[in-house]
Amino acid sequence: MVESKHWSSRLFVILNYIIIGFLALSCLIPLIHIFAISLSDSAAATGGLVVLWPVNFTLESYAYVARRAAFWHSMLVSVMRVLVGVGLNMVFCIVCAYPLSKDKDQFRFRTVYAWYFFLTMLVSGGLIPLYMVIRQTGLMGTFWALVIPGAVPVYNIILLLNFFRQTPRELEEAAIIDGAGQWRIMWQIFVPTSTAALATVALLSTVYHWNEWFNGILYMKTPDQYPLQSYLRTIVIDMKLTNMGANDWQALALVSDKTVKCAQIFLASLPILLAYPFLQRYFVKGMVLGSVKG
Amino acid sequence: MQKTGNVPTRRGGGKLRRELPFHLMLLPAVVLVFIYMYIPLGGLIIAFQKFIPAKGLFGDQKWVGWDNFIYLYHLPGAISALQNTIIIAFWKIILHLIIPITVSILLNEIRSSAFRRTAQTLIYLPHFLSWIIMGGILIDILSPSGGIVNKLLGLFGVEPIFFLGSNDYFRFTLIFTDVWKEFGFNTIVYLAAITNIDPNQYEAATIDGANRFQRMLYVTLPNMRMIIVLMMVLSLGNVLNAGFDQVFNLYSKQVYATGDILDTFIYRIGLIDAQFGVATAMGMFKSVVSTLFISISYYCAYRFADYRIF
Structure with missing residues (x-):
């Protein structure tokens, strides 16, 4: 298929990747966020410091659940x-x-x-x-x-x-x-x-x-x-x-x-x-x- | 119910013997379905009784005619639950059509198949997680005190919003999060329809000078017509389904005014307040209306889209 070289077409392609990429990430990020909190220490988690990466990494929560x-x-x-x-x-x-x-x-x-x-x-x-x-x-x-x-x-x-x-x-x-x-x-x-x-x-x-x-x-x-x-x-x-x-x-x-x-x-x-x-x-x-x- | 019939007649005897294994295969399922689906249907008589559970279903209960229905009609919470149900279900039906259709068309325009497949994998994922898991996640990320969503909004100077505890936002939150959970999975049927479009149609359109938008508008969309009509018709059956699993795990007393729906209302008056008769009356109302809509939707799907279930 011949791709149109028109600027509006290019803009659409870029926007489309952004929209789909954003939607896909929106489905993944909450899970990563939860996972990151579960691997953080309680002070960092309660203080809201954790976003997508564990802060003060610890497996304590999992150890607690395991017990x-x-x-x-x-x-x-x-x-x-x-x-x-x-x-x-x-x-x-x-x-x-x-x-x-x-x-x-x-x-x-x-x-x-x-x-x-x-x-x-x-x-x-x-x-x-x-x-x-x-x-x-x-x-x-x-x-x-x-x-x-x-x-x-x-x-x-x-x-x-x-x-x-x-x-x-x-x-x-x-x-x-x-x-x-x-x-x-x-x-x-x-x-x-x-x-x-x-x-x-x-x-x-x-x-x-x-x-x-x-x-x-x-x-x-x-x-x-x-x-x-x-x-x-x-x-x-x-x-x-x-x-x-x-x-x-x-x-x-x-x-x-x-x-x-x-x-x-x-x-x-x-x-x-x-x-x-x-x-x-x-x-x-x-x-x-x-x-x-x- | 069909009997397995063991009296062979002269004419049908051989047939009956030949078909006997089929009857036997179905027999256990027929019995189970009878007990757990058809008897509860008969159990709807509870709606006309002052039901005392200890006396049992079909026991010697006191008949009260339409009293339970009249009682419900004058119960303020019941009417508002009905209104909430219709409003929430309506927006869910509309958005569950528009968003997946749009996303499937956009996905189809992505040329990089690695990117497209990764995106599909991710957007299908929330569908498979229960509303307990989703509820837990949402309660955390939507929290007004330190939830990640409010923090993000805070960067733009928005005051913390109590998404799950404010009557101004609760319905919106329900509709938005349900669409978010299911939109990806709902693109599957539309993507299947798009895959079946003859590539020659696109080439012909390109030769005729159609640009990307025109191809989407005049080739992709018209080819999805049948499946769109079918999904529209089939979604009619959900007019009173506002999503029990979701609401039950996200609502709280302070949002009953906007978030209480028929199913949660039935649960509370039936199993918490033990008003079995009243709860069944409301359940019966829901059943009758839903059955009507589902039957109409299947009939229309069959008539207009040649949709057959079996």
Whole structure:
């Protein structure tokens, strides 16, 4: 393409780099700022001397967090939740997406089932009725309240079923002639050929379970059952400016409190940051698959 | 609900047997969805009861007709929560369309692919962090006493602003930070549409003497028409979604007047004040309106953009 040499075009190019660069930095700087505070000593952090580089570098805050049993305990709950929750999500996702991906001549009730699941995306009973159901099914105060009610991921099922449909029918027909049943066809043909789509839905559900915090607060009876994000809320949010003017708040801001908070914020986002290369790759696929599919 | 049906008829017997594995695969999910999605739907009857939790859902509760709704209508906080919800959701819907569309067009004009990819990597990032993490970060950087944002503004002689504690700024802060968190991720669908544009169109436009702006305006933008319409229509479903996760983690008593939304209101009167009936009435109102809008939006997307979900 021939670039226009006109001054307005050049100005645009420069401005465009500045705007995009600024936007990109705006997403990174707050994280670096938090990280820098977590590595600074408390006087520097409270005095507001830290911007993007640690002042009086120290790992004291991390050492403090490392000694904090509640932090590790909630981390453990979160890891368990991700393992069990994602496992359940994946199994349900596969066994639902597979039959729903069949054509009508293979599975007559496909549309009925599809609507049965799809309707739950349109209507919802809301907070209180679900709360009561969870209470009356005995999940309240148990780990299972975090993974069972959301075990069937309808949105992911739709993503995966659309992907399954692209699998050529000949593959399946050949397997049927060889005497394979539907369960075998699902596990041995559809699942192995859909690894990219499965990775996408697995990551979607991992991020969901890692980041979800409200169910922990709602359904767990004591804070020691909280997953990491719910625990973090009690520390970084509940301590905030609630009911206080700016002055009270300033007086209350404990010296070491700020750096410890920042260290925990950073540690809680670390798994996301580490998994980010995969997340970016597969989420982009998932987004495009989910939204632009005509 | 569809039964798995084990009474083979002469005509459909073979089919039924062949389809049986499909029914079995779906059965556990059907049961779970029934319990945790359809029963709560039936649980909306709480909205018409003076609900006592100990007696249980579908228990022997006292019926009060529309009383809970009438009570809500006269509750000052409820109406203001509705207003706040609509105002916040409205601006979020508008800006969640305009900003990502603009940014995706600008990104497309960046020639250096290393720069573009780095920028994309960075702007997608906030989407993956929870509102707990974001809340923690924002509370710190927006603090009126020593927050980095107020310090920056201070360099320009601006007095410290209490972004999260002042009714003048709270809504703006909510809308701005939500757009900031999601704009990058929302560019993905538009960038996908731009990538599909035939390069010949740009070349033809260049030969015809179109400059950079004209190419953006007359080639890029018209080619994004379909996806823009689709995203506009689908975003209709969010009219009453002002963003519970965000508001709940950023608001405080002194900004209820401008920042309390339906979802946070439902949470407080339901689970803090234990007025289950009233909270469910408000939840039901939200559900009905949302369902209406989501259905209309899917229908329009299907009719006008040939959008199919399954």
